[in-house]
Amino acid sequence: MATIDRQATTLALAHALSAAERGLAVIPLSRTKLPALRSPHRDDPTAPLCHGECGRFGHGVYDASIDPLRIRELFAAAPWATGYGIACGLDPHRLIGIDLDTKSGTDSSAALRELALRHLFTIPETVVVLTPSGGRHVWLSGPPDVVVPNSAGRLAPGIDIRGAGGYLVGPGSRTEHGAYSTAPGTAHLAPAACPPSLLQLLLPPPRTGRHAGPASAGQHGQGLVQFVLAAHEGQRNTRLFWAACRAYENGLGPDLTEALVDAAVRTGLTEREARSTITSASRMTRHRP
Structure with a gap:
């Protein structure tokens, strides 16, 4: 049975409600950074694919909401939650997360700088979240009608992308490895627009025939x-x-x-x-x- 840390849950709910006020849809997370509520269909292998149409909680990022009442209900159903996730790809911000990892043994920040030099873009001033492992989450905003997929290491080793259907651990969350916090001087910012050259790198390459020239x-x-x-x-x-x-x-x-x-x-x-x-x-x- 999950241990309940009521103070951590209360703080996570407060941070989640604050994020929702900024238009960021949220869900409760456990100390493992996974959605705190398990799927209601987990014991039914014959259940059809459900993204919350059944009306119950437990559909991960598809539960995400900016409605304070619904958010309180989500956290009430998961009193063991110590953090919150922010759904990416949703209006109004259409959030894209650049996850610069430190656990892969590579310098992901240097890799991003190399890409910026090679493809002639700069990362604008934007929200940056510091992770317990020493990594960073850079928040950017995508344009309307553009779906940025999730990816791991495709842009460069150590750089993961959180796009549509993914989520970022919100600042103020506590996990089994420590707390997430906003980098100094960035908490008041809105997610900056993703540079066009970087956006092109984040999108899947156009499909070509098997026999390309x-x-x-x-x-x-x-x-x-x-x-x-x-x-x-x-x-x-x-x-x-x-x-x-x-x-x-x-x-x-x-x-x-x-x-x-x-x-x-x-x-x-x-x-x-x-x-x-x-x-x-x-x-x-x-x-x-």
Whole structure:
């Protein structure tokens, strides 16, 4: 049975109500950062897919609301909740979360700066939430009628994206690893508009036929090779992994492997390290929906 920390629950509810006043739809979270209310259909394997149409709580982000009465009812049904999640992709902010992780062994902040330099965008002044592990959540706002999907490591290693159907742990939440807080000087800000160049990177690549023209494939592959060749010490593995993921996502992985290995070796990696990194990228993209 879940331990009830009434003070933490009271504080989480207060923060959730404050977020709702800003137009951010919220749900209660447990100390594990998962939705506090379990699915009412969990014991019925034959139940049809339900996003809350049944009228009961327990549908994760689909329970999210800005209605104070409903939020209080959600927390009353989950008195063990110690945090709250903020649903992404909903009006009026259409929130996009850039999750800069520190647990992957990569410098995700540096990776984001590299992307910004490469694609000519800057992260505007916006809400930044500090995580207990030392990571950061950068809040951005998406344009109407654009659906940004969730992704893990697709933009770069250590960078996860929270988009439509996802949620961010709200500041003021307490988890088993510690508390989330707003970075100094950002609490009063609204989520800033996502830079167009960054938005293009967040969207799925346009679908092409299986037999794409060799010229376009070659140009894209050469661009990935050059990306690896431009790596400095401390970036080599990260850049190789990112390039290999993009290659496999675009069906170029097997054809580009030797060129990527050669580029990585020229930057200072051993052939064994390079092939291991490319194999990891292959496995990751193979199991990605």
